[in-house]
Amino acid sequence: MLVWHGYTFQRNSCILIGNQKLQQKIVFSVYSLYKKVTGVTDMGERLTKRDIEKIEEEIEHRKLVIRKEAIEAVKEARAQGDLSENFEYYAAKKHKNQNESRIRYLERMLKTATVVDDSSKSDEVGMDDIVEVEFEEDGEVEKYKLVTSIRGNSMENRVSIESPIGKALKGHRVGDRVLVNVNENVSYYLRVKSIDKTGDEGENIRSF
Template identity: 80%
Template sequence: MKEKLTQKDVEKIQQEIDHRKLVVRKEAIEAVKEARAQGDLSENFEYYAAKKHKNQNESRIRYLENMLKTATIVSDDSKDDEVGMDDIVEVYFEEDDEIEKYKLVTSIRGNSMENRISIESPIGMALKGHKVGDRVEVKVNDNYSYFLEIRSIDKTGSEDEEIRGF
């Protein structure tokens, strides 16, 4: 897996693990017990739904714990005039004559539908460390690349974004 995580990501993941172990696990076990007590398990939908929820919770805990074991910690610090983690960057696409805003995040918080792009994506790698006015090349693959111009950098800091599912 080898996810790149910030210290804030690690803390958020640990909080979710703790919540799932201490709260969700107990609720799920209790729901299975209640459904089992209703009798015939062969036609007991509540029992199967409770077991499924319990298993999904346990799977999510394993997934998050494995992510923490294999993660690489990256710094979320950057200079005031450079693009860094959790910055909102306004860029101009030369090819399309369009302006877009993106927030650079770690891959576990990435969501292209909300314009949160990973620092491991082609655009993220191209933008990181550059300044307003820089023209950067986004290399998609060996045969195709395009250019962006950085128009502005907004140093807003980290928001409370969800960690992606699996």
């Protein structure tokens, strides 16, 4: 738990005064801040087979393409002379180190991951579905795509199936009234209006 500027943050939940939908929209951004401040890292990610394929593809590309380009860029910058004022050298070195860090991060993720089944019934909310919901609080309608946490993006309404709203919606059908428990103190109701079985559309794996 992290207390910051009077707010209490927890993974996949937050306590804020105001509209509950706003909580859901910023929860992923909040947790990203939480990780940066505390140094918390994600271990044991729940990944689909497609997630694993994407990670393996990125690792291969970084090792075979980006690594080679980065090494050459460092060599070229070093050849320019005095390194004390060679900003191109330090920029190239930074890029090379970032690439290696990303490779280690992804490899560690694969080693600790749990493979999850992304299948679901044709009339029920499941992984990679776009769900249209109506908030009982004010009648506002929103669409969310349920994804694994590594593809979550609050700005694009892609929410983790492990988040409060993801857990609540999973397995429900059109017309169901669903209670979303953000935490022990905050909850709200919404109703499922439609389910779009779009599948994985190639969302990017999250950065650090």
